[in-house]
Amino acid sequence: MEATGYRDRIGQLVEPGERVLAYAKAEPAHGAPPPPPPDAAGPEAPAGRVSGGAVLLNLVSPLVSWAWGDRMVDRVVWGIAGRGAPGSAASRLRHALRPPRPDLAARDVLLVATDRRLLVCVSGPMKLLSSRADDERSVAETGIAWSASRTEVASARVGWHRLNPKRLRLDFADGSWLAFTVPIAESGRPLRDVAAALTG
DSSP, rough: OOOGGGGHHHHHHSTTTTTEEEEEEEEEOSBBBBOOTTTTTTOOSSOOOOOHHHHHHHHHHTTOHHHHHHHHHHHHHOOOEEEEETTHHHHHHHHSSSSSSOOOOOOEEEEEEEEEEEEEEOOOOOOTOHHHHHHHHHHOEEEEEEEEEGGGGGEEEEEEEEEEEEEEEETTTSSSSEEEETTTSSHHHHHHHHHHHHHH
16 A cells, blocks of 8 residues: 555544654564564573574575574575664564564554654555455554654664665664665655654
């Protein structure tokens, strides 16, 4: 769905008197993410040396995988998608977009810059071959998954990462950061508008 279809819904989600400066449809960047918050972390593999066999098995058969093998594959193929301690702003944001037991339905992610906050909104479930009624339902179910005050956002900039020139990096005041991208074929202007609104 086009990002412009969310304009009215975003207006309903903000607080009275809060102005929307810019918004963009984006997705969390592929790559090694920051660790989940402490209260959300599941069982983890022991820290330390990564088994080459586990990484190879993850590449050969993604259905048979280990968390530490996944992280190594992400790091090698995509690079780093975010950093921060467990419970940092980037950690909490990434976890809000990837709940522990997702229903596997596709959803749009919207980054919204207002004069007060950064909002990260998630649409309702979407269908591959959707009707207009399906799209309207998805928009109507859009809600705020995570938010932060403007003071918590230290910087926002769009730049190159490997082959993608449209990667938005959000740096937070606690030193953590998280990246978002749009597909190569889509315009990067909405991301740049969000970055400009957050740093202006």
